[in-house]
Amino acid sequence: MTDERASGEEGDGASEAQNFYGRWARLYDTIATLPGVGSWRERAVESLDLSPGDTVIEMGCGTGANLPYLREAVGSEGTVVGVDFTRGMLDRARRHVAAAGWTNVHLVHGDATAPPIERADAVLASFVVGMLADPAAVVEDWLALVRSDGRVALLDATRSTRTSAKPLDAAFRFFVAASAPPTRQLRYPTPPWKPLDERVTAARRPLEEHTDEYHSTEFALGFVRLASGRVP
Numbered sequence: 001m002t003d004e005r006a007s008g009e010e011g012d013g014a015s016e017a018q019n020f021y022g023r024w025a026r027l028y029d030t031i032a033t034l035p036g037v038g039s040w041r042e043r044a045v046e047s048l049d050l051s052p053g054d055t056v057i058e059m060g061c062g063t064g065a066n067l068p069y070l071r072e073a074v075g076s077e078g079t080v081v082g083v084d085f086t087r088g089m090l091d092r093a094r095r096h097v098a099a100a101g102w103t104n105v106h107l108v109h110g111d112a113t114a115p116p117i118e119r120a121d122a123v124l125a126s127f128v129v130g131m132l133a134d135p136a137a138v139v140e141d142w143l144a145l146v147r148s149d150g151r152v153a154l155l156d157a158t159r160s161t162r163t164s165a166k167p168l169d170a171a172f173r174f175f176v177a178a179s180a181p182p183t184r185q186l187r188y189p190t191p192p193w194k195p196l197d198e199r200v201t202a203a204r205r206p207l208e209e210h211t212d213e214y215h216s217t218e219f220a221l222g223f224v225r226l227a228s229g230r231v232p
C-alpha cells in the first residue's frame with residue numbers, strides 16, 4: 001500500500017494543524033503515551049470489537065499511540081491503516097511500526113475528511129474530531145465506509161460537566177489553549193475549548209442517530225469521552 005494518497009489540504013485550519021503537529025510531533029509522541037492514557041486507548045480499541053483478520057482504519061493516527069492496541073486486536077492476519085495529513089507525525093508512527101516489525105500496519109499520508117480507503121471493518125478516531133470543520137458530515141462518511149456490523153469509535157477530550165471536575169476546569173482550558181494550533185495567540189475571538197466541545201458533540205450525533213448499540217463512557221473525571229456504535 002502506498003503512503004501517498006492525498007495532500008490533506010482542507011483549508012487554512014488544516015495547514016495550521018499540519019504546521020503545528022509537524023513542529024511538536026516529538027513532544028506529542030511523549031504525551032500521547034503517558035501512563036494512564038494507554039488505558040483510554042485500550043478501552044477505545046475494545047469498543048471496536050475487532051476480530052483477528054479484520055481491517056481497521058485509524059483516522060488522524062498521529063504518532064501511532066493506538067497502533068499497538070489495534071495491531072494486537074486484528075492480529076498478524078488483519079490489517080491496520082493509519083491515516084494522517086501531518087508528515088512529522090506519520091514519520092514518528094513509521095519509526096514505531098518499523099521498530100515493532102509489523103508488516104500489516106500501513107501508514108497513509110492523507111485526509112481523514114476524504115478517506116483514502118473505501119471499505120473497513122471498523123474506524124477509530126482519537127483526539128481528532130475536535131479539529132474538523134464539519135465533524136458530523138465526516139463521521140457520516142466514516143460510518144458509510146464501515147461494513148454492516150462493524151463499529152466506529154471516537155475518543156476525545158472535552159470540558160467536563162461534573163461538579164467534582166470544576167477545580168480542574170481552568171487547567172483543562174489552559175491545556176486546550178496551549179495545544180490548539182496556532183499557539184501564538186494570547187487572546188482568541190472564540191476560546192478554543194468552545195468549538196472543541198461543540199465539534200465533539202456534533203461528531204457523536206451520527207453515532208447516536210445512525211448506529212445500533214450506541215455506547216458512551218467517560219474517563220478522567222469526565223474530561224475524556226469515548227463514544228462508539230455498531231453500523232446497522
Ligand SMILES: C[S@@+](CC[C@H](N)C(=O)[O-])C[C@H]1O[C@@H](n2cnc3c(N)ncnc32)[C@H](O)[C@@H]1O
Nearest residue numbers: 032060061062084085086089111112113126127
Ligand atoms: C491530537 S492528534 C491525535 C493523534 C492520535 N490519534 C492520538 O490519539 O494520539 C490529532 C492528529 O490528527 C491529525 N489530523 C487532524 N485532522 C486531520 C485530517 N483532516 N486528516 C488527517 N489527519 C488529520 C493531525 O495531523 C494529528 O496528527
